[in-house]
Amino acid sequence: MKLILKLIVLTIFLSPLILIGALTLVVENEPKLHDRADLTPEKIAHGKRVFEQNDPRRIKSNSIAKADLGQEELDLAINYLANQYAGGVAGLDIVKGHATVESTLQLPANPLGRFVNLKLGFKQTDKLPQIDNVMLGKLWVPNVLVDMLLNYGLSKVQTLTDWQTFISMIKNVKFEHRRMTVTYRWQDDLPGKLSGVLLSAQDQSRIEVYHRRLAELTQGGKSSLNLTELTKPLFQLAQERSDNGDAVEENRAVILALTFYANQRDLNKLIPQSKTWPRPVWRTITLNGRDDFPKHFLVSSMLAAYSGTPLSNAVGLFKEIEDSRGGSGFSFNDIAADRAGTRAGELLIGNEPQAKKIQMLMASANERDIMPMTTDLPEFMPEAEFKRRFGGLQGGPYRQMMREIERRVEALPINRN
Secondary structure, three states: OHHHHHHHHHHHHHHHHHHHHHHHHHEEOOOOOOOOOOOOHHHHHHHHHHHHHHOHHHOOOOOEEEEEEEHHHHHHHHHHHHHHHHOOEEEEEEEOOEEEEEEEEEOOOOOOOOEEEEEEEEEOOOOOOEEEEEEEOOEEEOHHHHHHHHHHHHHHHHHHOOHHHHHHHEEEEEEEOOEEEEEEEOOOOHHHHOHHHHOOHHHHHHHHHHHHHHHHHOOOOOOEEEOHHHHHHHHHHHHHHHOOOOHHHHHHHHHHHHHHHHOOOOHHHOOHHHHHOOOOOOOEEEEOOEOOHHHHHHHHHHHHHHOOHHHHHHHHHHHHHHHHOOOOOEOHHHHHHHHHHHHHHHHHOOOHHHHHHHHHHHOOOOHHHHOOOOOOOOOOEOHHHHHHHHOHHHOHHHHHHHHHHHHHHHOOHHHHO
């Protein structure tokens, strides 16, 4: 009995020391990785081509297909996600039969160290890759603990989506030098089954509220509506719901519902049950008298609200470069709408007090409060003219024009307040 008591006392005494010792191995003073995701228009274009080459929607349901993905695009995606959702840096290395993901996360000021460096090793199997090893700082994590954490994580995912459907869809993942090949059986209903990963049931419920309000607002006889005719009542509703709710999430839901509506896109691809919701009447939505500006504004705002500003900036610029190569041409006024939307999206998902303040402003904001003047900005420039007049994306005149756009956006009443 005395021995047991001694062991209990010793365990209680040593536990904090063991914990501190483990933390000193996990937390480090130097980051292992430094480079953050650099989303340029060129990389966006490359990613678009890769997606088009591997787009599963082009194949028949229940067909076997392969997606061949290079390390560069996978590394960019992992790095971007680590940056946006954890404020960290990540990298990927693929060799034959194995893949390694490394990540560095910065910690708040503390006496132990500033960084946590994580290393995950995956080995190829006949089906899905298995975690081979995990290292936190200088501490190797036992496989039994890794398995426990993995099972816990999968149990949480299972509550959001039909995870087993996704697992059964993947037939094989193969690692080659700097490449990963995924063999899968495509199912047309998979996006709907996985919708819970993208949007929780609570998120979907919020979006339904604003979708139903849009259905009410668009029943009138007007064929065209200014965007603020929708933002005002929607954000008034968001204000009411945020009194006992989450203003940031309410704002996200407003922006998503509006973005899909202004682009005349059904929500059923994202939320399958939305097929049973009331359908809004499609109206032309305008800003500054044009129907393309709301699309730019809202898409950029949604990307900022859900994905982070580097992505929304790069996507907007990529669109203009694509237009200059055979579309409508490079337009600085479209960029102005993109930037105004991005800034609005940033503000709408700030901290809770800021989110409520912007709700209040948006509930009464007129066009001039949220959208800069654009009539004097050059537009519809083919690529050759854009390069001649502005020197391309690195040219001095281009940078000067972008500074002017930023000045106008920051001067908007919604941003000044």
